[in-house]
Amino acid sequence: MKQSEAAQSEAAESEAGQPVVAIIGAGIAGLAAAFFLRDEPVRVVVLEGSPQLGGKLSVAEVAGYRVDVGAEALLARRPEGTGLIRAAGLDGDLVSPGTTAARIWSRGAMRRLPARQFMGVPADTGELGQTGLLSPEGLARASREPELRPTHRDGDVSVAGYVAARFGQEIVDRLVDPLLGGVYAGRSEELSFEATLPGLAQASRTHASLAGAAASLLPPPPPSPPPGSPPPPARPAVFTTLRGGLGALPPALAAASGADVRTGAMVRELVRGPRGWRLTIGSAHAPGHLEADAVILALPGRPASRLLGGVPGAAAALGEISYASMAIVTLAYPDAAFPQLPDGSGYLVPAVDGRPVKAVTFSSVKWPHLRDRAAGLLFVRCSVGRIGEEAILQRDDGELAALAAADLAAATGVRGAPADALVTRWGGALPQYTVGHLDRVARIQASLAAQPGLAACGAAYAGVGIPACIGTARAAVDQVLAGLRAGSTRVRSTAAVRAPGSSTPGPSTPVRSTPVPSTPVPSTPGQDGE
Numbered sequence: 001m002k003q004s005e006a007a008q009s010e011a012a013e014s015e016a017g018q019p020v021v022a023i024i025g026a027g028i029a030g031l032a033a034a035f036f037l038r039d040e041p042v043r044v045v046v047l048e049g050s051p052q053l054g055g056k057l058s059v060a061e062v063a064g065y066r067v068d069v070g071a072e073a074l075l076a077r078r079p080e081g082t083g084l085i086r087a088a089g090l091d092g093d094l095v096s097p098g099t100t101a102a103r104i105w106s107r108g109a110m111r112r113l114p115a116r117q118f119m120g121v122p123a124d125t126g127e128l129g130q131t132g133l134l135s136p137e138g139l140a141r142a143s144r145e146p147e148l149r150p151t152h153r154d155g156d157v158s159v160a161g162y163v164a165a166r167f168g169q170e171i172v173d174r175l176v177d178p179l180l181g182g183v184y185a186g187r188s189e190e191l192s193f194e195a196t197l198p199g200l201a202q203a204s205r206t207h208a209s210l211a212g213a214a215a216s217l218l219p220p221p222p223p224s225p226p227p228g229s230p231p232p233p234a235r236p237a238v239f240t241t242l243r244g245g246l247g248a249l250p251p252a253l254a255a256a257s258g259a260d261v262r263t264g265a266m267v268r269e270l271v272r273g274p275r276g277w278r279l280t281i282g283s284a285h286a287p288g289h290l291e292a293d294a295v296i297l298a299l300p301g302r303p304a305s306r307l308l309g310g311v312p313g314a315a316a317a318l319g320e321i322s323y324a325s326m327a328i329v330t331l332a333y334p335d336a337a338f339p340q341l342p343d344g345s346g347y348l349v350p351a352v353d354g355r356p357v358k359a360v361t362f363s364s365v366k367w368p369h370l371r372d373r374a375a376g377l378l379f380v381r382c383s384v385g386r387i388g389e390e391a392i393l394q395r396d397d398g399e400l401a402a403l404a405a406a407d408l409a410a411a412t413g414v415r416g417a418p419a420d421a422l423v424t425r426w427g428g429a430l431p432q433y434t435v436g437h438l439d440r441v442a443r444i445q446a447s448l449a450a451q452p453g454l455a456a457c458g459a460a461y462a463g464v465g466i467p468a469c470i471g472t473a474r475a476a477v478d479q480v481l482a483g484l485r486a487g488s489t490r491v492r493s494t495a496a497v498r499a500p501g502s503s504t505p506g507p508s509t510p511v512r513s514t515p516v517p518s519t520p521v522p523s524t525p526g527q528d529g530e
């Protein structure tokens with residue numbers, strides 16, 4: 001046995017009394033899983049292949065300030081994300097947006113989104129006319145929706161197929177596709193109605209009109225206040241973030257988890273071993289091994305598929321999930337470059353308009369804490385690349401930054417070059433929940449459930465947003481703990497096993513936040529992490 005091999009095997013076996021849970025991948029899902037295991041009588045080893053923690057959560061320096069260059073906002077109405085942040089002791093760092101009013105740059109002008117819409121599906125077709133989003137013909141077609149007979153659907157269908165059958169194609173092109181593109185970097189002709197809009201798909205079964213179904217998911221419109229009465233209390237913010245950026249969450253979680261978190265630890269092979277599972281880690285010429293009682297795969301579809309060669313059902317279904325690549329171009333402008341400061345959080349661009357940038361976030365407007373920190377500078381995130389648009393990402397960083405800046409100038413009138421620009425490339429950024437996704441996930445779960453001590457979590461399954469990823473981490477942890485309890489007397493309940501006053505197994509590897517790759521892109525106004 002080589003030295004490194006022996007060292008890693010020994011590390012895992014040294015506490016023979018405690019089951020070892022290996023978590024592969026230190027994105028938000030893997031780190032959340034490690035955190036959820038912190039009080040359990042298990043030894044947790046997190047193996048991250050890249051040099052840094054966090055996966056798609058990452059901060060980098062632009063114009064001397066650290067800003068998010070991956071995910072930048074968290075849906076606050078789902079409890080998983082804010083709950084985890086609070087449990088990790090970061091509640092004091094949660095901040096609210098100054099505005100979430102996004103626009104659509106469509107048909108040559110900046111248009112406001114209808115107030116009453118659900119992911120672009122209008123709840124009130126009357127309101128559409130005031131936005132200028134649709135042509136007169138498109139508006140007339142959409143307005144007939146409430147009178148149409150119910151549209152039958154047999155099994156899963158594409159978002160575009162169903163919504164266009166109800167409202168006409170223009171609503172898809174000008175509203176739904178840009179909003180979905182903001183979340184998935186995908187195309188509504190391919191995305192699954194059941195998987196990407198589960199709430200609406202469900203409501204549409206009990207409403208004859210899709211506008212009615214959308215309305216049933218929205219809070220009632222506020223009553224008009226009597227003249228002279230004080231303004232109604234503001235509704236709670238839909239999004240939140242951390243003062244130091246969402247990229248500050250991964251290192252905090254890793255430290256709070258008490259797990260043994262290793263970066264630069266690429267897992268190359270996963271096979272059955274004497275203890276349950278045997279992992280091969282690191283380079284082919286100097287591999288290390290880890291014996292684990294249970295394994296949680298917190299990986300995108302393809303790397304998970306590659307490791308699951310011994311579980312062919314799951315491997316095949318995971319391999320079917322395609323991913324969109326994208327880039328975030330973060331631009332820092334002096335305030336004076338803008339003819340007038342933007343008053344919304346950003347804008348989305350319909351794919352049919354053929355522009356290079358698909359979404360823009362005015363970060364310093366959306367997040368007042370950023371504005372306070374970097375007065376006089378306006379940070380803008382431009383998001384480039386949808387599924388099938390990989391060619392644009394072939395350009396070098398300078399070209400991509402110039403392209404984004406020129407597109408922004410055409411939309412906003414911003415003058416001159418940015419003071420700084422950073423391009424962050426996200427290859428395999430977002431899984432595409434195409435038609436049949438729910439069946440695919442059911443096949444993966446069934447296949448994994450037949451393998452004791454194996455579970456999976458992350459963006460490939462039940463939502464790409466951060467809270468959804470954390471939700472799958474919780475479920476994966478519950479699954480492996482139930483398996484360990486059923487198969488072994490070593491894991492009972494936390495209370496029964498932990499010595500009074502004892503804490504979690506201590507980390508054997510210091511955790512540090514490593515530098516981020518050199519390229520920024522914006523999180524989109526439409527990113528709601530459904």
Ligand SMILES: Cc1cc2nc3c(=O)[nH]c(=O)nc-3n(C[C@H](O)[C@H](O)[C@H](O)COP(=O)(O)OP(=O)(O)OC[C@H]3O[C@@H](n4cnc5c(N)ncnc54)[C@H](O)[C@@H]3O)c2cc1C
Nearest residue numbers: 025027028029049055056071072073267458459465466529
């Ligand atoms: C640019 C961008 C902006 C986004 N904005 C938002 C937003 O504002 N709000 C929101 O809610 N969501 C947003 N999302 C989506 C969300 O960030 C992701 O879906 C989520 O972070 C994915 O987390 P994960 O843990 O599943 O996977 P990942 O973050 O992909 O983590 C997986 C980890 O596994 C590692 N890995 C891969 N193979 C191996 C291996 N063999 N061995 C060891 N390690 C391995 C990878 O290096 C990676 O660190 C955004 C996504 C992108 C790309």
